[in-house]
Amino acid sequence: MKKLVVLFALVGLFLVGCQDSGDVGIVGPDNSAKITNSSASVSFLKMPASLEPRPLHKDMSFEITPQTGGHISYTESYMSATGMVTVDLDLRFPPNSVSETMTVIVDVSNDELTGEISLSFGPSPTTFLKPAYLTFKVTGLDPNSLPSDPKDITFVYFDNGIYVPMKAQLIKVDPSIGTLEVKEGEMPHFSRYGYAT
Numbered sequence: 001m002k003k004l005v006v007l008f009a010l011v012g013l014f015l016v017g018c019q020d021s022g023d024v025g026i027v028g029p030d031n032s033a034k035i036t037n038s039s040a041s042v043s044f045l046k047m048p049a050s051l052e053p054r055p056l057h058k059d060m061s062f063e064i065t066p067q068t069g070g071h072i073s074y075t076e077s078y079m080s081a082t083g084m085v086t087v088d089l090d091l092r093f094p095p096n097s098v099s100e101t102m103t104v105i106v107d108v109s110n111d112e113l114t115g116e117i118s119l120s121f122g123p124s125p126t127t128f129l130k131p132a133y134l135t136f137k138v139t140g141l142d143p144n145s146l147p148s149d150p151k152d153i154t155f156v157y158f159d160n161g162i163y164v165p166m167k168a169q170l171i172k173v174d175p176s177i178g179t180l181e182v183k184e185g186e187m188p189h190f191s192r193y194g195y196a197t
Helices: none
Strands: 003-010 057-064 070-080 083-093 102-109 118-120 127-139 154-159 162-165 168-174 179-189 192-196
Touching (some): 154 168, 154 179
Antiparallel strands (some): 154 192
């Protein structure tokens, strides 16, 4: 029997964003790329404003099966006051990551495409038998809007009331040219994921 699952990939869209309620901390295993004090608050980085209006939603769907997994890619570009901004998202479910076939609908909201550089996947919590792999790259950010030290930026996800640094093949941050990239990040369940300080 097929399940219908809705996946919301929301690249935050308000010019002035806010932190999640509760200012929960970042915690991680000893081998995580960034370990901070659990009392530190999480603040998601922001997208630059678009120079022209954007469509409200783009709907896509794909199927995940136990035998073959599933895959979807999405790319969007827009012009900001400082140049072209591009968002690339690739989500891959390996074989045996789910126990039954699911149709996943991706609803990408991009009104004005401004706001927090974060993704919310739902319904939450949906946990997988094997992690899905998320590649998420943003280019063309204003270097003046980013912390100058790459160590001050991490890619986190919400897990049991706290933000945890994501395990990934590569997390690359280059504030000098306004590029942030996560390659093959392990996504154990649907939740909120994003670049934060």
